[in-house]
Amino acid sequence: MKTNIIESTFLGLALADALGVPVEFKSRQELLNNPVIDMREYGTHHQPKGTWSDDSSLTFCLAESLCKKFNINNIANKFSSWYREINWTPHGSVFDIGNTTNKAINLYLKGTPPTLCGGNSEYDNGNGSLMRISPLAFYIKDFSIEKRFDIIKEVSSITHAHIRSVISCFIYLEFIIEILDKNEIIVAYKNMQKKVNDFLLNNPICSQHEITIFNRVLENNIQYLKEEDISSGGYVVHTLEASFWCLLNTSDYTEAVFKAINLGEDNDTTATVVGAVSGMYYGLNDVPKEWINAIARKNDILLLSKQFAKKYGYEN
Template structure:
């Protein structure tokens, strides 16, 4: 397992509020992910998530996070070790996850996306139109706690997902997260940061869309829209991630992305204690936050 080894200087000391914000975002993502794992690929309306359970297609124990959180932790660990963005170091950590089970609760990776696996084998991200899964969006949140430029965000996305739809989704989400962490209103942050590409225009009115128009597939724009819709149409962290899971489809990733944003908005203490207690792999998370 590759942990805390990098040729760059140690990271600078953060301002007092940043570590707590990072903890909120990371645990907010991990808890949402773990809630959604048992329901992944299930059709909307055929189930109802009310708390942490096990089982599902992967047969994992309750509280187990998926590749979404593992790759987010690898991203976070790389930033902490290198004191900034080092794409090569991140790629190596992602490979340690895929091939060695690093950053997992059980020492093995599961739920690996095809585009991600292909990109890590070949050493560069997939850039085809059909390679716009949510595999970079789900792990991009830690960059909101850094001074990464838009181009650095794009480069981190492109480790696995290099098409402009994926890279701009990541830039947008990082910008929105930063605005929310700075105390700006969520809907204003969404409107202010929407990319010029017309394919993102639907995000401006995302709050007002009816639930049956929200798609929760593995397509990056569907995940982005569904996560934002959940945060905009609920009043606290618990309601948000539960609704994200209950949308069905790619339930773990929708809840992971929504959970990161909801925890940024409401704070770490908004995450239900019973869910945190049941979350597995907390020692892995704490190593990456140290």
């Protein structure tokens, strides 16, 4: 299956999400005994084969908005439209939504400015902005790092405003930008570490305590940790760590995504974060065509990919 980089990113994240949805919240031990190695159906959310979750829905809302002029209100409107079951649901209904995202969208619908809607307490650091942020890399990649950070903060803050969530999105997107510069994954990772560490050193955006929370990603090579040292729940830092660990310990799309899924817990989100990068980096030529064809609203995703590729100069 020949795809351009946008198609393989968007299909890659949706497919990873759909592969994970049937076993979302399964424990690692359960999946060790019965690992996911193929596309399943029903399961946790009782959804048909190929169904993706809110992770992909909100990613596509962001991408659709970015096909036009960047506008934070428009992005929030797209999220609200999905919430009301109008825009980017796989089958016409919302079957999964995080608590922090739910509260934020309701605040927006009541008139709160979008960047003031996101939860900003330490307990609002779920992975709900990280899971949807990947398309933003294409918009911000040529800006200064300071401007990139400011835009990422705005977009994350629609649902997740705490600095920990913002930095998680920042780290992930700086890594993606390195991938877009055609670096190998390990080189992209090391370049990201240097850029982010330099930025945090020279821009006092948060306390040293917050920076220290990212030491496993920014100061060391997380690749060499053992699986038992990797957590895979819904906490944003754990999702970030698990995603890098999967990407750095695998060598193709399918291997990376199944490693993420079989970590268990909030595994469809880890898989979505991994799937966007893996699709972007490896492409989907080696992925079974029946999996691609089973993706809900595949043709709509392809159309969005085409529009997005045209906007950002990635057409075939």
